[in-house]
Amino acid sequence: MAIIERIIEVEAAAEKLYEVVSNIENYPSFLTWCDSSEILSIEGHLVTASLSINLLGFKSSITTLNRLYRPKKIEMSLREGPLKSFKGTWFFEVVSLEKTRVSYTMEYQISNPITDLLVKKKLDSFIDQFVGEFVKKFKE
Numbered sequence: 501m502a503i504i505e506r507i508i509e510v511e512a513a514a515e516k517l518y519e520v521v522s523n524i525e526n527y528p529s530f531l532t533w534c535d536s537s538e539i540l541s542i543e544g545h546l547v548t549a550s551l552s553i554n555l556l557g558f559k560s561s562i563t564t565l566n567r568l569y570r571p572k573k574i575e576m577s578l579r580e581g582p583l584k585s586f587k588g589t590w591f592f593e594v595v596s597l598e599k600t601r602v603s604y605t606m607e608y609q610i611s612n613p614i615t616d617l618l619v620k621k622k623l624d625s626f627i628d629q630f631v632g633e634f635v636k637k638f639k640e
Contacts (some may be wrong), residue, residue, distance in 0.1 A: 501585065506631045507603040510638050514592040514600040518571040520637050521590050524549045530637045531630070535559075545569065548579060555626065558582070584609040602638075604631055 510517060520526075524547070527534040535552040540563065542548075550563040562581030568574055571592055578586035586608045593601040606627070 501607050501609045503605065503607050504627050505603065505605045506627060507601065508631065508635060509595060509599060509601050510635060511599055512638050513598055514594045515571045517600050517602055517638050518574070518590075518592050520634065521574055522547075522566075522568055522570075524551075524566070527551065531633050533626075533630075550580075562586070564588075582611070584611040602634075 524537050525539060527537045533553055533555050535554055537552075538550045540548040540550055545568045547566040547568060548563065549566060550561055552561045553559070560582045562583070563579040564576045564581075564586070565579050566574060566576050573592070574590040576586070576588040586606070588604070588606045591601075591603045591605075593603070595601050604627075
């Protein structure tokens with residue numbers, strides 16, 4: 501299983517940043533690789549959502565179960581999609597009233613070894629782009 505982590509500090513309140521990440525239905529408006537998103541179910545703090553993605557030249561969809569711990573953390577786990585396994589976590593740590601340390605950690609395993617090789621070569625730059633698109637949205 502591969503692990504990727506990014507940590508950034510953003511000049512914004514944790515609640516605002518949490519809202520951007522938890523608003524899955526808004527992803528297609530600012531994530532260039534997300535063609536569409538759909539909330540499939542909401543049960544308390546559990547949200548099941550599906551994204552249609554165009555990632556590194558591969559079109560697919562992924563469904564995750566998202567555990568929302570407002571405003572500190574969002575945990576995502578794979579329900580259906582092209583990956584053998586996936587877990588992702590967003591942490592929002594208050595540094596000050598208007599400054600938040602945001603960390604994104606992703607653990608994944610790709611089923612197809614050829615796809616895995618192709619993705620590994622480009623994944624770091626994609627994750628930088630992914631986090632960068634969220635940061636841009638955070639600053640709006």
